[in-house]
Amino acid sequence: MLSRRAFVIQSSLAALGAGCGATAARSISPPPPGVAPPAPEAARPVPEATLAAVLGRALDEAKRAGATYADARVHQRRHETIRTREDHVTDATSIETYGLALRVLAFGAWGFASSPRVSEVDAADVARRAIAIARANAGAQKRKIDLAPTPVVTEKWQTAMSVDPFTVALADRAALLLALWPEAKKVRGIAFLDGGTHASDEWKLLATSEGSLIEQRIVRVGVDYQVTAKNDKTGEFVTRAHELPPMQAGWEYIAGASLLADARKIAEDAVEKLAAAPVVPGKKDLILAPSNLWLTIHESVGHPTELDRALGYEAGYAGTSFATVDKLGKLKYASDLVSIVADKTTPGGLASCAYDDEGVRTQEWPLVQKGLFVGYQTTREQAGWIGEKESRGTAYAQDHEAFPFQRMPNVSLRPGEKPLKLSDLVSATDDGILISGNGSWSIDQQRYNFQFGGQMFYEVKKGKVTRALKDVAYQANSLEFWKSCDMVGGKESWQLHGSLSDGKGEPPQSNAVSHGCPPARFRGVNIINTGRRGAA
Amino acid sequence: MNPAEVAAQVVALIKQQAPGAEGRATVSFGRNNETRFAANEITTAGDVEVTRIAVTVARGKRHATASHNRLEPAALSDLVKRAATMASLAPEDPEWMGVLGPQALRTPTGAFDAATFALSSDVRAEAAKKVIAAADGKGVVAAGFYSAGGATSALATTAGLVASHSSSEASLTVSARNPEGTGSGWAGAERVAASELDASALAAVAVDKAVRSQKPGAAEPKPWKVVLDPACVAEMLAFFLDALDARRADEGRSFFSKKGGGTRLGEKMFAPGITLKGDPFDPATPASPYDGEGLAIEPTTFVENGTLRSLVTSRFWANKTGTQPRPRPTAVHLLGGEAQSVEQLIAMVDRGLYVTRFWYTRWLDPQTMTITGLTRDGVFLIEKGVIKGPVNNFRFNESPAAVLAKAKAWTQETARVPARGPVMRVPAILTEDFHMASVSAAV
Numbered sequence: 001m002l003s004r005r006a007f008v009i010q011s012s013l014a015a016l017g018a019g020c021g022a023t024a025a026r027s028i029s030p031p032p033p034g035v036a037p038p039a040p041e042a043a044r045p046v047p048e049a050t051l052a053a054v055l056g057r058a059l060d061e062a063k064r065a066g067a068t069y070a071d072a073r074v075h076q077r078r079h080e081t082i083r084t085r086e087d088h089v090t091d092a093t094s095i096e097t098y099g100l101a102l103r104v105l106a107f108g109a110w111g112f113a114s115s116p117r118v119s120e121v122d123a124a125d126v127a128r129r130a131i132a133i134a135r136a137n138a139g140a141q142k143r144k145i146d147l148a149p150t151p152v153v154t155e156k157w158q159t160a161m162s163v164d165p166f167t168v169a170l171a172d173r174a175a176l177l178l179a180l181w182p183e184a185k186k187v188r189g190i191a192f193l194d195g196g197t198h199a200s201d202e203w204k205l206l207a208t209s210e211g212s213l214i215e216q217r218i219v220r221v222g223v224d225y226q227v228t229a230k231n232d233k234t235g236e237f238v239t240r241a242h243e244l245p246p247m248q249a250g251w252e253y254i255a256g257a258s259l260l261a262d263a264r265k266i267a268e269d270a271v272e273k274l275a276a277a278p279v280v281p282g283k284k285d286l287i288l289a290p291s292n293l294w295l296t297i298h299e300s301v302g303h304p305t306e307l308d309r310a311l312g313y314e315a316g317y318a319g320t321s322f323a324t325v326d327k328l329g330k331l332k333y334a335s336d337l338v339s340i341v342a343d344k345t346t347p348g349g350l351a352s353c354a355y356d357d358e359g360v361r362t363q364e365w366p367l368v369q370k371g372l373f374v375g376y377q378t379t380r381e382q383a384g385w386i387g388e389k390e391s392r393g394t395a396y397a398q399d400h401e402a403f404p405f406q407r408m409p410n411v412s413l414r415p416g417e418k419p420l421k422l423s424d425l426v427s428a429t430d431d432g433i434l435i436s437g438n439g440s441w442s443i444d445q446q447r448y449n450f451q452f453g454g455q456m457f458y459e460v461k462k463g464k465v466t467r468a469l470k471d472v473a474y475q476a477n478s479l480e481f482w483k484s485c486d487m488v489g490g491k492e493s494w495q496l497h498g499s500l501s502d503g504k505g506e507p508p509q510s511n512a513v514s515h516g517c518p519p520a521r522f523r524g525v526n527i528i529n530t531g532r533r534g535a536a
Numbered sequence: 537m538n539p540a541e542v543a544a545q546v547v548a549l550i551k552q553q554a555p556g557a558e559g560r561a562t563v564s565f566g567r568n569n570e571t572r573f574a575a576n577e578i579t580t581a582g583d584v585e586v587t588r589i590a591v592t593v594a595r596g597k598r599h600a601t602a603s604h605n606r607l608e609p610a611a612l613s614d615l616v617k618r619a620a621t622m623a624s625l626a627p628e629d630p631e632w633m634g635v636l637g638p639q640a641l642r643t644p645t646g647a648f649d650a651a652t653f654a655l656s657s658d659v660r661a662e663a664a665k666k667v668i669a670a671a672d673g674k675g676v677v678a679a680g681f682y683s684a685g686g687a688t689s690a691l692a693t694t695a696g697l698v699a700s701h702s703s704s705e706a707s708l709t710v711s712a713r714n715p716e717g718t719g720s721g722w723a724g725a726e727r728v729a730a731s732e733l734d735a736s737a738l739a740a741v742a743v744d745k746a747v748r749s750q751k752p753g754a755a756e757p758k759p760w761k762v763v764l765d766p767a768c769v770a771e772m773l774a775f776f777l778d779a780l781d782a783r784r785a786d787e788g789r790s791f792f793s794k795k796g797g798g799t800r801l802g803e804k805m806f807a808p809g810i811t812l813k814g815d816p817f818d819p820a821t822p823a824s825p826y827d828g829e830g831l832a833i834e835p836t837t838f839v840e841n842g843t844l845r846s847l848v849t850s851r852f853w854a855n856k857t858g859t860q861p862r863p864r865p866t867a868v869h870l871l872g873g874e875a876q877s878v879e880q881l882i883a884m885v886d887r888g889l890y891v892t893r894f895w896y897t898r899w900l901d902p903q904t905m906t907i908t909g910l911t912r913d914g915v916f917l918i919e920k921g922v923i924k925g926p927v928n929n930f931r932f933n934e935s936p937a938a939v940l941a942k943a944k945a946w947t948q949e950t951a952r953v954p955a956r957g958p959v960m961r962v963p964a965i966l967t968e969d970f971h972m973a974s975v976s977a978a979v
Contacts, residue, residue, distance in 0.1 A: 045606060085631075092626045094618060096604040112582035116605040129583045136657040137571070140578040140665050170600070170625040178627065192787070230788055235795040237788060237903060313574045316679035316711040319895070319912075319978070401568070401584045442896040442931070444910045446978035449931050451908055453900070473900070473908075475931065475974055506572055506681040528973065530900045530908075530933065 044076065045098050046118045048205070048215075054100065055207035057120045061127035062104045063209060067134075069105040069147060070209040071358055074098075074118055075400035078201040080166065084177045084225075086185075086193050092170055099400035104130045105145060107138035112403045148383035148391050150360045152210050157354035158217035161250025165199035165221050168251045173197045176259065177225065183263035184227050189271040191237075195225035197254070198246065198500060200512075204357070212359040220350055220512055221254050222246030222500055229270035238470065240270035241455055243291040243437045245497040246512070247348045269456055269468075276468040279457065279529050285432035286474055286525040287425045290489075292435045292454045293413070294497035294515035300478040301333075301340050302411040302515070304447040305367045306504075307376040311385060317506050319445025322478070323373055325386060331373040334482030339414040340368040342377055344393060349410040350498045350512035351396075357404040360393035367411065371483075379406045398509040405505060410498075412516035416488035422519040425487050432460040433472060433527060440473060440530070451475040453530065471531035481522055489518025537607070539563040539690035540700050546591055546612055547692045553613065554593055554620040558694045560635045560830070562590040562603075566687030567653055571660035574679035576668045581657055586687070593619040594635065597628040631852040635693040639832040647822035648686060648702040649729035655684035655706065663735040667710050670739035676719075676746045678739070680710040684730045691830045701824045706730035707954040710738050711913060712746035713979070719752075719926070720979050721745025722893050722913035724767065726954040728822060745892060745914040748926060752979070755917060755927035755972075761888030762970040763881045763918065764939070769962040770955035771894040772936035773870060775907050777957060780838060782847035786857065791905035791937060792847060804843045807943040809873060812839040814865030814958075820950070823867035823959045831863045838868075839940075867959040873946035881945055881966040883921040889972075890916040890923060894932075905937045910976050929979070930972035943967045 046054070055072045062070040076098045083091040099116040100123060111134030113126045165173075177195040184193050202218040226241035242262060247253050288296065304323040308314055311325065323331065334340075344351050344362035355361055358380050367375045376382075380391040396407035426434060437455025444450075457472040458465045498514030537545070546561035564587070571581040589612065590603035600622030602615055660682045671678035686704030691697065709724035723741035727733055764772075785792035785799040792800050815835035816823040826832055831851065838846045846862055854861040875881050882890055897909030910931050917924045946963040953960055 045611065082626075088631070089627045089629050090631055092600040092622050094600070094602040094622060096602075098605060109578065110580055112580065114582070114584050116585060116587045116607075133581045133583060133657040136661040137578040137581055140573070140661060140668060142577045143575075170622055171627060174627050192789070228789055232788065232797075235788065235793060311575070312677060312679065312713070313579060314679075315574055315677070315713060316572075316681055316709060320713075320717070322977075401586060403580050403582050405580065440898050440900045440908060442898045442908045442910065444929065444931070444976040444978035445895050445912055448978050449910065449974060449976035451931060451933075451974075471901070477977065507568060507570055507683065526974075528933070530906065531904070 051205055054118055054120055054123045055205065058100065058102045058123035058127050059207060059209050061124045062102065062131060065106065065127065065131040067104040067106040067131065067209065071103050072207050073101045073357065073397070073400065074205045075101060076203040077399045078166070080199045082170065082174050082177065082197045084174065084195040086181045087178060089174050097399050100126055101397065101400040102126045102130045103403060104134055106131055106134040108145060109134045109137040109141040111137070114401050145381055146384050147380040148389060150380060150391065152212050153359065154213045155354060156215045159219040159248055161219060161252065163251040165219065165251040166201060176223070176254065179260050180225060180263045183260065184267040187264065187267035187271055189229045189231070189274060190227050190267045191230040192228040193225060196223070198222040200500070206357065206359060208359050214355045214359055216353055216355065218248060218353055219250060220246060220248050220500060221251060223254055223259060227267050227270045229274045231274055236274060238270060238274045240266055240273060241437060242266050243455065246350060246500045248350050248352055249348055272468045273456065273470050276470040278531050279469045279472045279527060281527055281529045283524045284527045285429050286522045287429060287432055287434040287460065287519060288522070289422060289434070289436035289519050290495035290517045291437050291497060293517045293520055295438050295441055296450070296452055297340065297411055297413055297515045297517060298513070299441065299443045300447060300450055300481065301367060302408045304478065305376050306406055306408065307378050307382045307385060308406045310376065314504070318504050322446050322448055327373055328376070328386065329374055332371055332483065333368045333373040333479060334371040335485045336371045337416060337488045338368060338371050338482055338485050339366065340411060341365065341414060342367050342375065342392070342409045342411050344409040346410045346412065346496065346514065346516065348496055349514040350500065351408065351410045351514060356393040356395045357397050358395040360391045360395070362393045365392060377406060377409060382406060396511055398511065402509050407504065407511040408502060408513050410514045413518065413520065415491040415494045415518045419490035419492060420487065421489060421493050425489065425519055425521050426460055426465060427463040428487065429460045429521065430462055433469065434458040434460055434465060435472065448477050450478060471529045473528050473530050475526045475528055481525065484523045484525065485520055486523055487521035489520065493518040539565050539688050540698070542589065542607065543690040543692040546589065546616060547694055549613055549616045550591070550593060550694055553616050557593050557595045557620060557623070558635045559594065560592040560691065560693045562689065562691045564588045564687045564689035567685040568683065569655055569657070569660065569685050571657065571664050571682045573664045573668060576671055576677055578661060578664050581660065583657065589615060591615050591619040593623045594632060595623055597630060597632045598623050598626045599629060599632050600626050633851040633855065635695050636697050636830045637695040638697050639699065639826065639830060641699055641825050641832050642817060644817045644822040644825055646728060646819055649704045652684050652704040652706050652728070652730040653686045655730050659730070660684065663708060666735045667739040670736065670743055671712050674743050674747055676712045676714050676743055678710060678712050678742070680708065682708045691826065693830060697830045699826050699830050703824065704728055706733055708733050708735060708738055709954055710742040712742040714746055714750055717979055719746050719750030720913045721749060724954045726952050749914045750926065752926040752928050753917065755889070757930055757972045757974050759969045759971050761885055761968045763878065763885065763888065763890045764965050764967065765878065765892050766951040766953050766962045766964050767893045768891055769870065769965050770953040770960045771897055772907070772939060773868065773960060773962060774955060774957045775897070775899065775905065776936040777868065779902065779905055780848050782849040783853040785847055791902065792844065799847060801844055801847065805937065806839055806842040806940040808842045810839055810842050810940050810943060811837065811871040812868060813837050813871065814868045816867045818867070818869060821867035821869050821959045821961050827863035831861060833863050833866060836862060836865065865958050869950065870962040872948040872950045872963045875945050875947045878947060878964045881947065881964060882918050882923060884945060884966060885918045886920060888918045889927070890918055900933055905935045906933060907936065908933050929976040931974045931976055932971055933973045934971045939965065939967045939970065942969055
C-alpha cells in the first residue's frame with residue numbers, strides 16, 4: 001500500500017505545522033459576481049454538464065439497490081508546493097487527484113466506494129461496490145442510523161480572492177522565498193534556511209439523494225520557513241520558524257505579508273535563542289501570544305468537543321474525550337473570562353465554506369460560554385445522539401477517496417471585553433514566561449495531559465521582558481489550565497492562526513482548520529526544561 | 537495497461553513533448569479496502585481504488601514534478617506538459633543529480649499476496665464481527681480498523697531505468713475499553729497476507745488487557761525500568777530513522793553530528809548486541825527494492841552490535857562528500873535478542889513498568905534526539921519479576937537513542953507492527969532510566 005505508507009511518512013512526524021500575522025477580510029457568503037475569478041476551464045477534467053449525469057446515475061443505482069440515503073461527490077484536489085534551501089529551489093511539485101465518491105445508507109448500514117474514473121459506467125460500478133459493503137456490514141449494525149433533516153438547496157460558493165495562486169508564476173513564488181536568505185545570512189551564526197510555499201485548491205460538486213446540488217471551491221495558501229543557528233564550538237544548534245499563519249485566501253495574502261521585512265528579525269531571534277539561558281523549571285505565570293495559544297485551543301478544546309470522540313467512535317485511534325455527554329451544560333471547563341466558539345464561517349478561516357460535505361449550511365455556535373461547557377461538533381448522523389434537531393454542519397472528506405465524517409470547524413477564543421494588548425499582559429505580570437510560535441506539541445488520548453513548546457520564550461520580571469530563554473515547554477491538565485486563565489486580550493489583539501493538516505480517523509484524513517484568539521495569561525502553570533528531558 | 541506500460545508510455549511522451557529534456561515516470565495502481573468498527577459495531581468501510589501517475593521533467597538543473605490520477609491518453613499528455621512547463625519556469629537547483637539509468641534490481645520474494653489485494657468487504661466484516669463478539673463476551677467495548685490492499689508500481693526514466701514492485705498489506709488493530717472507561721487494552725498486527733491475521737488472537741490480547749488494566753493504581757513520574765512492547769519500540773524507531781541522515785549529521789544539526797565537525801559513524805553508541813538492518817529482500821520484511829528515484833536499495837546495516845555503521849545519504853550529498861549514496865530504507869529490522877518472551881523480560885525486573893503502546897509522540901529536542909509522548913492502553917507495575925497490577929498512564933520525555941543505549945535485554949522474536957514509515961520488525965525491549973515526566977489521567 002505504497003500510497004498510504006507514503007502519506008503516513010509525510011504526515012506523521014510533523015502534521016500540524018504553522019505559524020503572527022494579519023487577517024485579511026474575506027466574504028464567506030456567496031461572493032458578489034466578478035470578485036472571485038472563475039477557475040481556469042482546463043482545470044476541470046470532465047465538463048460539468050456530464051457530471052450532473054454521472055452523479056445522477058450513481059444516486060439512481062444506489063437507490064435502486066436499496067439505499068435509503070446517498071451522497072455522491074466529484075472531488076478535485078490540487079496542491080502546489082515549492083521547497084527551498086538557502087539560495088536555491090530543491091523541489092517544485094504539483095499534486096492533483098480527481099474522482100467520484102459515493103456514500104450510501106442501505107440495509108441500515110453505511111457503505112462507501114470511490115473511483116478515479118468519472119463516467120456513468122463507473123458511477124454504476126461504484127454504486128454496486130458501495131451497496132455490497134453496506135450489505136456486508138448490516139449484520140453488525142446495532143444502532144439505527146437517523147439523519148437529522150436539512151433543507152434541499154442548489155448553490156455555488158467559492159473563496160473570495162483577488163489573485164488565484166495557481167496563476168502566479170512558479171518563479172515568482174520561488175523568488176519570495178529566495179529573497180529571505182540574503183537577509184537572514186547577514187546575521188552571524190545563521191547556517192541554514194529551509195522554506196516552502198503552498199497553494200491548495202479543493203473543488204467539489206456534491207449531489208444528495210434528497211436533491212441538493214452544491215458546488216464549492218476552497219483555495220488555501222501558506223508559506224513556511226525556518227532558520228538554523230549553530231555554535232560550531234559547542235556543537236549546539238537551534239531553529240526559529242516564522243509565524244505567518246496559512247489562510248483561506250488568494251496569493252494577495254502572501255504577497256501582502258511582511259515575510260521579507262521579518263527575515264532579519266527571525267534570524268536574530270535564532271541567534272538570541274542559541275545563546276539564551278536554559279529555563280529553570282517550576283510553576284510560573286504564562287503569557288501566550290496568539291501564535292502559540294491557537295494550537296493549545298485546537299488540542300485542548302477543539303478535539304475534546306468532537307461528539308464522535310466523546311461517544312467512543314474514535315476510541316481505536318485518536319481516542320476519546322474527558323468532555324463526556326453527561327457533562328454537557330454542567331462542566332466548568334474554564335474561568336468565566338473564557339468563551340470559545342466553533343464556526344465554519346470566519347472570513348479567511350481554513351475550515352470555512354458555505355456547506356459541509358453532507359449539504360448542511362455552515363454556522364457559528366458556542367462550545368464554552370463564560371467558562372461553561374455548552375456545545376459539541378456534530379454531523380447529521382450525530383445530532384440526534386444528544387437530542388439536537390439539526391447538524392452543526394461539520395462533515396468533511398479530504399478527497400474523493402475518503403468517507404465524510406465529523407471534522408473540526410474553526411474553533412476560536414473570543415476576545416475579552418477590556419481592550420488589553422499583549423504588552424498590557426506583560427506589564428501586569430510579576431514573574432512569568434512569554435511564549436510565541438509553535439514548537440513541540442502532544443496531548444493524551446482523552447485530552448487531559450498536554451505539553452507544548454514554542455518558538456521564542458522570554459522571561460518576564462516585574463512587568464518587563466528581561467531576556468530570552470530556551471528549552472521551555474509547559475505541561476498541564478486541560479481543565480486546570482483553562483480555569484487558571486485570568487487575563488484575555490481585547491478585540492484589537494485577536495489573530496487568526498491555523499494549520500493546513502490536522503489528522504483524524506482511519507484511514508487517516510487531513511483537515512485544514514483555523515483558530516482565532518487574543519493573547520491570554522494563565523496562572524501557575526508547570527514549566528519544564530526540555531533540554532534535560534523535562535527533569536526538574 | 538499495467539503500471540509498467542503506462543510508465544513506458546509516459547517516458548515516450550516526455551521524449552516526444554520535451555525533446556532534449558530528461559524525465560522520470562512513476563505509476564501506481566492500488567487498492568485500499570477498509571473496515572472500521574467502534575462501540576461494538578461496524579461504523580464505516582470503503583473500497584477505494586487508488587491510481588497515481590507522477591512525472592518529473594528536468595532541463596539542465598531546472599526540474600519539477602507533477603502528478604494526478606487519470607489514465608486517459610490526453611490526461612497523460614497534459615501531465616507531461618504540466619511538468620515540462622513547471623520545470624522551464626523553475627529556478628536552477630544546483631543539487632539536481634539527473635535521472636538514473638538502469639539499476640541492478642532484484643525482486644524481493646513474498647511481498648505480494650493477490651487475495652489480500654482483492655480482499656472482500658465480507659471477509660473484513662467477519663473479522664470485525666469476531667472481535668466484537670469477543671469484546672461483548674467479556675463486557676468490554678471494542679474499536680478498531682481492518683485495512684487490506686496493496687499496489688503495483690512502476691518507475692521508468694528517459695535514461696533507460698525500468699523498475700517495478702508489487703506489495704500487499706493487511707493490518708488489524710483492536711482497542712478494547714470497559715464501559716466505565718477505567719481500563720483499556722490494545723493489540724495490532726500487520727502482514728503481507730490477510731490470511732495470516734488472527735482476529736480472535738488479537739481480540740483476546742486487547743480484551744484481556746482491558747479487563748486487567750481496570751482501576752489503575754497510582755505510580756509516580758520518575759525514571760523507570762520499563763519493558764516496552766514492540767508497538768512502543770516501533771514508534772520510537774520512526775524518530776531514530778528520521779534522524780539517521782548523513783547530510784544533517786555533516787551539517788552539524790543532528791544527534792549524529794560529532795562535536796567539532798563530522799559524524800559519529802564508527803562510534804559505539806548503543807548497547808552491545810543492538811543491530812539495526814534495512815533489507816527489503818529479508819523474507820521477514822519484504823519491501824520495495826528501490827527508492828523514489830529508482831535507486832537500488834542494497835541490504836544495509838545501520839547499527840552493528842551497538843556501533844553506528846551507516847547513515848542515509850542522498851545522491852547529491854554522496855557526490856559532494858565522496859561517499860556512496862544510501863537510500864532511505866523501505867524496511868527495517870531491529871534484530872531480536874535472547875529473551876524467550878515478554879514474560880521473561882518481565883521476570884528480569886525487580887521494580888518497573890510494562891508498557892503496551894505509545895501515543896502522540898513528537899520531537900522535543902533533535903540535539904539530544906528527545907521526543908515526548910504518552911503511554912496508552914495498559915501500563916502495569918512489575919514487582920519482583922511479576923505483574924502486580926495496572927497503574928496510571930504517563931507522559932514521557934525520552935530519547936530513542938538512549939533507549940537503545942540502555943537496553944538490557946530484548947526478545948528473540950520480532951514482530952511486524954502497524955507503524956508509520958517503512959515496514960518495521962522489532963522486538964520487545966527491557967531498558968532502564970526511562971523518563972516518565974508527568975501523570976496522565978487518560979485511560
